[in-house]
Amino acid sequence: MSKRLPLLTLAAGLMLMTGLASAEGTTERERIGSPAENTERNVRDEGGATLTPEDQLENESDLQITANIRKTITDDESLSVNAHNAKVITRNGRVTLRGPVDSAAEKTRLQAIAQQTPGVSQVDNQLEVKAK
CATH class of the missing domain: 3.30.1340.30 (Histidine-containing Protein; Chain: A;)
Structure with missing residues (x-):
């Protein structure tokens, strides 16, 4: 068994506990969005019209x-x-x-x-x- 596996398991557990990730693999930011993220503005800019x-x-x-x-x-x-x-x-x-x-x-x-x-x-x- 690799020494890294327990560290990865610990890191994943901490992310789940702090809400940075969910059991489904999505992050909290992806699930609820973040006002500082500017996703809508970034999508608008990708279209080429802006x-x-x-x-x-x-x-x-x-x-x-x-x-x-x-x-x-x-x-x-x-x-x-x-x-x-x-x-x-x-x-x-x-x-x-x-x-x-x-x-x-x-x-x-x-x-x-x-x-x-x-x-x-x-x-x-x-x-x-x-x-x-």
């Missing part, structure tokens, strides 16, 4: 627009950490803003920053006000 940072075009103009918006956002100390971390995706002058922000005012402020940036033709504001 832009993600990987969709950022690599042409010089779009990269410069994104860099200018990002710098303006991060330089604004009145904005929250969430706003500073908003996703900025530029494709052919069209900017998409995504992610959580702390208030409707921040959502509006980030949109204004993007609209005032030279080279921007349109802003798709998909920012979400974080529930408190």
